[in-house]
Amino acid sequence: MSLVVELRQYTLHQGARETLIELFEREFVTGQQAVGITVGGRFRDLDHPDRFVWLRAFPSMPERRRALEAFYGGPVWREHRDAANATMVDSDDVLLLRGPGFLPSAGAREVLATVCHPDTSEPAGFDAYSARHLGPEHALHRTEHAENDFPRLPVRTGEDVRVWFGPVEAPPWPYQRLRLEPVTP
Numbered sequence: 001m002s003l004v005v006e007l008r009q010y011t012l013h014q015g016a017r018e019t020l021i022e023l024f025e026r027e028f029v030t031g032q033q034a035v036g037i038t039v040g041g042r043f044r045d046l047d048h049p050d051r052f053v054w055l056r057a058f059p060s061m062p063e064r065r066r067a068l069e070a071f072y073g074g075p076v077w078r079e080h081r082d083a084a085n086a087t088m089v090d091s092d093d094v095l096l097l098r099g100p101g102f103l104p105s106a107g108a109r110e111v112l113a114t115v116c117h118p119d120t121s122e123p124a125g126f127d128a129y130s131a132r133h134l135g136p137e138h139a140l141h142r143t144e145h146a147e148n149d150f151p152r153l154p155v156r157t158g159e160d161v162r163v164w165f166g167p168v169e170a171p172p173w174p175y176q177r178l179r180l181e182p183v184t185p
Helices: 017-033 061-072 075-086 123-133
Strands: 003-012 038-045 051-058 088-099 111-116 141-143 162-165 175-182
Touching: 003 017, 003 038, 003 061, 017 038, 017 051, 017 061, 017 075, 051 061, 061 075, 075 088, 088 162
Parallel strands: none
Antiparallel strands: 003 051, 003 088, 038 051, 038 175, 088 141, 111 162, 111 175, 141 162
């Protein structure tokens, strides 16, 4: 199943990550689920102590807009937004993707995520790499090029990326590796 997925990377004030994680797990997971948002993996970035990385998914772009309007216009966000925003320096590093979503396996201590910028002028090159190195367990995601219909929450545009989870041989294109520790509720 191909979902609309947001990969969100928040830069936080020094020392604020655990405060946000506690608030997120206590209030925002169930608050988002209540309006139809599927909350995926939530992670501490092991290489950046002031970064929180997480995913959420929606069945479609219209459902994304509806669910985001419901959550950000609703009581949970209204009650806790000031506390959440006080932990953040930047919450706009967001990739809008298409893919299966991702939750780490139970007991996982570290997850590798790769954000790759393949040469899209030759899509067969990435397809060949993917066929050799990426299986279903890697949860491959591709850029969703639809217009962001909830502009209150910006997303990165003008990029064509592939994102996957799990260790594989380094791709021959520019990429970023994220070493992530799952947040366990």
